Amino acid sequence: MWNQPYLETCCRAALHRLHLCGAAGRPPGLADDPCLVRLAAMGLCRRRPDGRFAITPDGTARHATEILGTAADTP
Numbered sequence: 001m002w003n004q005p006y007l008e009t010c011c012r013a014a015l016h017r018l019h020l021c022g023a024a025g026r027p028p029g030l031a032d033d034p035c036l037v038r039l040a041a042m043g044l045c046r047r048r049p050d051g052r053f054a055i056t057p058d059g060t061a062r063h064a065t066e067i068l069g070t071a072a073d074t075p
Contacts, residue, residue, distance in 0.1 A: 004062065005042060011035040012067060018045055018055045019063045025052030 007015065014035035018026050026036060028051045036053045039045045044059035055063070064070050 007062075007066065008035075011038055015039060015044060015055075015059060015063055016067050018053060018059065019067070021055075023054075025050075025054040027052050 010032070014026075014032040017032065018036065018039070025048060026032070028036075028047075036045060039059065040047055040053065043056060044062055045053045045055050048054050
């Protein structure tokens with residue numbers, strides 16, 4: 001049974017862009033800022049002290065299952 005909150009298409013895209021940024025993170029103030037704030041509220045990313053958004057381990061796992069379509073522990 002699906003037990004995770006639904007991610008809108010825009011938020012899934014923001015999560016993927018966040019994943020692609022890696023350690024650099026996403027800067028604030030871009031068009032996907034509302035989605036990143038929403039993802040942060042869900043624990044899928046966090047706002048670093050420098051203001052940039054970074055993906056969390058939960059975000060990486062969600063990206064693996066929802067974006068890549070793989071199990072989170074599958075390389």
